[in-house]
Amino acid sequence: MSDKYLVKGKYLPTIGVECHVQLKTKTKLFSGVSNDARDAEPNTLISPICLGFPGTLPVLNQESIHLAVKAGLALRAEIANVSHFDRKHYFYPDLPKGYQITQFERPIVGKGVVEAPLGGGEFVSVGITRAHLEEDAGKSSHPSGADYSLVDLNRAGTPLLEIVSEPDIHNAAEAKAYAHELYLLMKYAGVSDVDLYHGNMRFDVNVSVSDNPQKLGTRSETKNLNSFKSVEKAVEFEINRQIELLEKGQKVIQETRGWDDAKQKTISQRSKEDAHDYRYFPDPDLPPIEVEQEYIDRQLDSMPTMPSALRSLFGSLGMTEAQIDTIIEEPEMSDILRQILDQKDPKTAKIVGNWLTGELQRLITDGEINLKQIAAVTNQMVKLASMLDGAMLSSTAAKEVLAVVVKTGQDPEDVAKSKNLLQVSDESELVMIVEQVISENEKAADDVRNGEMKAIGFLVGQVMKLSQGRANPAKVQELIKKQLGV
Ligand code: MN
Numbered sequence: 421m422s423d424k425y426l427v428k429g430k431y432l433p434t435i436g437v438e439c440h441v442q443l444k445t446k447t448k449l450f451s452g453v454s455n456d457a458r459d460a461e462p463n464t465l466i467s468p469i470c471l472g473f474p475g476t477l478p479v480l481n482q483e484s485i486h487l488a489v490k491a492g493l494a495l496r497a498e499i500a501n502v503s504h505f506d507r508k509h510y511f512y513p514d515l516p517k518g519y520q521i522t523q524f525e526r527p528i529v530g531k532g533v534v535e536a537p538l539g540g541g542e543f544v545s546v547g548i549t550r551a552h553l554e555e556d557a558g559k560s561s562h563p564s565g566a567d568y569s570l571v572d573l574n575r576a577g578t579p580l581l582e583i584v585s586e587p588d589i590h591n592a593a594e595a596k597a598y599a600h601e602l603y604l605l606m607k608y609a610g611v612s613d614v615d616l617y618h619g620n621m622r623f624d625v626n627v628s629v630s631d632n633p634q635k636l637g638t639r640s641e642t643k644n645l646n647s648f649k650s651v652e653k654a655v656e657f658e659i660n661r662q663i664e665l666l667e668k669g670q671k672v673i674q675e676t677r678g679w680d681d682a683k684q685k686t687i688s689q690r691s692k693e694d695a696h697d698y699r700y701f702p703d704p705d706l707p708p709i710e711v712e713q714e715y716i717d718r719q720l721d722s723m724p725t726m727p728s729a730l731r732s733l734f735g736s737l738g739m740t741e742a743q744i745d746t747i748i749e750e751p752e753m754s755d756i757l758r759q760i761l762d763q764k765d766p767k768t769a770k771i772v773g774n775w776l777t778g779e780l781q782r783l784i785t786d787g788e789i790n791l792k793q794i795a796a797v798t799n800q801m802v803k804l805a806s807m808l809d810g811a812m813l814s815s816t817a818a819k820e821v822l823a824v825v826v827k828t829g830q831d832p833e834d835v836a837k838s839k840n841l842l843q844v845s846d847e848s849e850l851v852m853i854v855e856q857v858i859s860e861n862e863k864a865a866d867d868v869r870n871g872e873m874k875a876i877g878f879l880v881g882q883v884m885k886l887s888q889g890r891a892n893p894a895k896v897q898e899l900i901k902k903q904l905g906v
Contacts, residue, residue, distance in 0.1 A: 552584075
């Protein structure tokens, strides 16, 4: 292990991440109830299955298999041809059955790998141990001051894919990069709404530190982090807390911790002594899942271009890392640029790329336009880019036209004409203006002839004025010099 990871010269942090991804099926994993509980009143999206009534039987949602396979392919992982569900037993008020249906022995997704960018062309390669399908539990809440607790079962039975990483991460920045890359992969694969605020992705981080390179230290698990920032901060906090304990000659205890976002610290929740014996066994109510290889191959063929491939594709245009990150954050945006690159020259694509990360980004932030409007005018943007490239209009004028084109869908040439933004492309017309300016400004013309080059700027200015700013200044200067024989 490289020394670059050592803290205080001797402690090596080791981090593994578990991530629960809510799959975007219409209905729950084992019942025909809506999977979108965002705006629902408590306990309105429930059925006898969600309530765990005796005599009910789960029926597997086929779409969840489809999405789990796609997620697995995004993780460049092996997909199991046969997997099955197990029962994981524990008692909790938000789990009326007394067990969670999950996959223990044979998960649907096996070993894979995620390459997460760290900036500056660096990557961290994180192995995927496995990913399994399982149902979510309900939600308990404890109103402050009340002598009762509330249970909402809307979330009970929603489909989750739990992605387990290898302990290949060694600092907080890598943990954050990995979490963000997982987010992008799930977004591009189209398997989840990836709305972190609504808990569509939740991260648990296992952190340990050790001063012995041969041995891992005792780990803590900080659960339910729902932002990339909190993943980074919780890992950082745990590394520091554990090193402090070791420095004082104390022991790190294996425990589950929670993250207090307001205080920016982790808090102990339960220690290993109350660890459960889950008594896993195969769920007799559900047959094994069989996925044919031919189906998996077909899914692989239909996967979209993923972020890693897009990074090298856009990188070849000479765009900056920050620009590429901005575009890749939105699959719709990468799609626009990739399509242009497929059909047109890199020069055109780069001009559009600059607009996407500059002017258009600004208009989106200001709420003036949305991504759909941009996607609808791809052809017009390509035309405008070639107008700019052909010096038909200035880059400032092009931005002005662009805003109108995206908002109205109009043809860029029509817009440029109506706004009188087209540069004078007819050389004879420009020569006439130059001649007129020279004859009206004899003194300045003489100065230029006598080698006073400052005066040329004045003449260029006069031509620009007379052409109402539609001339190309470099071209004008060239013509003036030619006329004056300098
Ligand atoms: Mn789980």
